[in-house]
Amino acid sequence: MLIADTILIILLVGIDQWIKYAVVANIPLGGEQSFIPGIVSLTHLRNNGAAWSILQGQMWFFAVIAVVALGIMGYFFWQYRHRGDHWPEELGLALMMAGTIGNFIDRLMQGYVVDMFQLNFINFPIFNFADSCLTVGVIFIAIGVFLADRREAH
Numbered sequence: 722m723l724i725a726d727t728i729l730i731i732l733l734v735g736i737d738q739w740i741k742y743a744v745v746a747n748i749p750l751g752g753e754q755s756f757i758p759g760i761v762s763l764t765h766l767r768n769n770g771a772a773w774s775i776l777q778g779q780m781w782f783f784a785v786i787a788v789v790a791l792g793i794m795g796y797f798f799w800q801y802r803h804r805g806d807h808w809p810e811e812l813g814l815a816l817m818m819a820g821t822i823g824n825f826i827d828r829l830m831q832g833y834v835v836d837m838f839q840l841n842f843i844n845f846p847i848f849n850f851a852d853s854c855l856t857v858g859v860i861f862i863a864i865g866v867f868l869a870d871r872r873e874a875h
Contacts, residue, residue: 723802726815733819737850738826741835753839762839766847769833780828787825794818806872809865816858823851 748754748765756763769780794814801811827834836847 723798726798726811729812729815730819730822733816733850733854734823734826737819737823737854740837740850741827744837745835748837759841762841763837764839764847766836767831767833768836780832783828784825787821787828790821791818791825794821807865807869809861809868813858813861813863813865816854816861818858820851820854820856820858823854824849827851 744763744765748763750765750767753762753764794817798811798814798818801807801814824834834849834851836849836852838849838853839847
């Protein structure tokens with residue numbers, strides 16, 4: 722599974738960076754383009770903070786957090802590498818690592834993260850593919866913890 726997960730991480734980081742490149746190349750900063758009418762628009766934004774633009778301009782903080790988080794996730798990733806009963810946690814960690822790396826690349830190379838997905842049907846912060854990987858990764862880890870608790874109960 723380790724090789725498959727590594728390939729998945731590389732693929733997801735590549736998708737993230739490709740989407741960001743395409744948005745920067747085709748939508749002016751602050752511009753918006755309908756993607757799925759009434760549901761999702763692509764809006765080119767720069768975010769030098771975290772979710773909801775908190776901690777604006779704290780580049781050093783995000784760099785330290787990313788490196789520490791990747792180290793912790795890598796440790797657990799290594800621990801789960803041969804344990805098939807923990808596949809949700811392993812997949813969740815791979816998604817979270819991909820999301821962390823994708824946004825970390827932006828911060829290192831540009832000093833900000835490119836965000837683009839705007840949900841038109843709800844007032845929600847604009848986000849990117851890496852953010853989605855992080856969110857889905859957390860969901861998979863929560864599922865894995867739930868399933869592990871159920872296995873222990875039986």
